Amino acid sequence: MKVRLLSIGKDRSGLFEPAVQEYARRLEHYTRFELIELTEASGKKLKPGEAKAAEAAAILSKRKPQDWVVALDERGTLLDSVALGRYVAKAQTGAKDLLFVIGGDEGLDDSVRAAAHQVLSLSKMTLPHRLARVVLIEQIYRAFTILKGEPYHK
Ligand SMILES: C[S@@+](CC[C@H](N)C(=O)[O-])C[C@H]1O[C@@H](n2cnc3c(N)ncnc32)[C@H](O)[C@@H]1O
Numbered sequence: 001m002k003v004r005l006l007s008i009g010k011d012r013s014g015l016f017e018p019a020v021q022e023y024a025r026r027l028e029h030y031t032r033f034e035l036i037e038l039t040e041a042s043g044k045k046l047k048p049g050e051a052k053a054a055e056a057a058a059i060l061s062k063r064k065p066q067d068w069v070v071a072l073d074e075r076g077t078l079l080d081s082v083a084l085g086r087y088v089a090k091a092q093t094g095a096k097d098l099l100f101v102i103g104g105d106e107g108l109d110d111s112v113r114a115a116a117h118q119v120l121s122l123s124k125m126t127l128p129h130r131l132a133r134v135v136l137i138e139q140i141y142r143a144f145t146i147l148k149g150e151p152y153h154k
Contacts, residue, residue: 002032002097003088003140006062007133008055008104009040016134023137030144036062040104056109059101067099068117071108072136074126076119081153084139085146087118100136102129 011017020035027033041054063069068091079087091098100120101112113119122135145152 001092001095002034003027003100004034004036004062004067004098005100005102005133005137005140006036006038006059007102007129008038008059009129010037011130011133013130016130019134020137023134023141027137027141027144030141030148038062051104052106052109053111055104055106056111059108059112060115063099063115064097066095066097068096069112069115070098070100070118070120071113071116072100072102072122072132073108073113073119074121074124076121078121078124081139081142082146084120085143088140088143089147100140102133102136104129 011020024033024035038055038058041051041058046054088098101108101116103112122132122139127135142153
């Protein structure tokens with residue numbers, strides 16, 4: 001299976017990128033994995049709603065027919081790590097790929113949530129999107145170690 005993690009905008013602080021790259025490297029041991037970064041539309045002098053719609057069009061153009069789209073949103077469903085592992089296993093069994101999507105400063109457009117197979121919350125709190133990205137990639141890595149019965153998850 002292939003897992004892709006799509007996000008909007010660059011990590012200008014550089015705080016989280018080393019951790020993301022480390023988990024991306026580790027994930028390659030378990031699955032085909034790709035990080036996708038799309039340019040923020042908010043810097044293009046668009047109104048907030050227009051920026052979200054432009055980002056949504058770019059996000060949805062990356063979908064492939066075999067993808068299950070998982071939209072990250074604080075209002076989504078809270079899963080524990082074992083349940084995320086079960087979700088990954090279900091996708092694997094169904095010969096599906098996973099496309100995880102993290103929004104930009106303005107969040108995700110309704111059209112992305114509507115197109116998603118799952119809207120996933122990492123917490124009820126709002127996280128900066130770059131921090132959400134590192135938490136999510138660690139949880140994807142953890143899910144694969146759970147499926148392999150490895151001791152990483154205690
Ligand atoms: C700064 S947040 C956007 C907040 C925006 N006000 C909203 O209503 O969505 C940027 C992105 O980070 C991700 N994110 C932030 N907190 C999250 C959480 N608790 N659970 C899941 N994703 C989160 C989402 O993908 C969100 O679109």
